[in-house]
Amino acid sequence: MQRVLNSCPEIEQARSPALLAAGMRARQNAKLAELKRALIESGYETVHEQARALGLCRSSTWVVLNAGHKCNGLSSRLIKRITASPELPPKARKILQEYIHEKIAGAYGHPRNSLKRFRAEFGAFTPAEPLPSSSEN
Numbered sequence: 001m002q003r004v005l006n007s008c009p010e011i012e013q014a015r016s017p018a019l020l021a022a023g024m025r026a027r028q029n030a031k032l033a034e035l036k037r038a039l040i041e042s043g044y045e046t047v048h049e050q051a052r053a054l055g056l057c058r059s060s061t062w063v064v065l066n067a068g069h070k071c072n073g074l075s076s077r078l079i080k081r082i083t084a085s086p087e088l089p090p091k092a093r094k095i096l097q098e099y100i101h102e103k104i105a106g107a108y109g110h111p112r113n114s115l116k117r118f119r120a121e122f123g124a125f126t127p128a129e130p131l132p133s134s135s136e137n
Contacts (some may be wrong), residue, residue, distance in 0.1 A: 025108070031095065032074075032099075034095050035065065035095045038094075039065070042089035042092065052086060053089070053092070054088065055081055056078075073099075074103075076118055076121035076122060079096065079100065084094065103118060
């Protein structure tokens with residue numbers, strides 16, 4: 001009986017959007033976990049040190065690095081604050097650049113309107129270019 005249910009196209013279509021969205025959220029969470037690992041490898045081990053490196057308060061840092069954020073992930077405003085931090089390690093900056101490109105490409109399953117706003121902030125950005133700083137806003 002289970003085999004028959006799994007081969008039913010209507011059931012597969014009903015499950016696939018939810019599974020796809022869950023996979024996209026997991027991918028986004030994995031990228032943010034990678035950011036946390038990069039900070040730790042760079043010597044920023046405590047939340048206080050990580051907050052200093054990211055240029056954020058401790059509570060915001062904790063939410064970002066522990067995947068407790070909402071499904072929208074990092075906003076363009078938050079990314080600009082982080083990239084303006086002079087203590088951001090190069091490896092963490094590279095991961096943030098990858099995050100921007102993946103989000104622009106729609107890899108994290110954000111709604112069109114949200115992506116449109118995000119692309120307006122970072123759409124012309126290429127990997128070789130430095131990230132825009134918060135002073136440009």
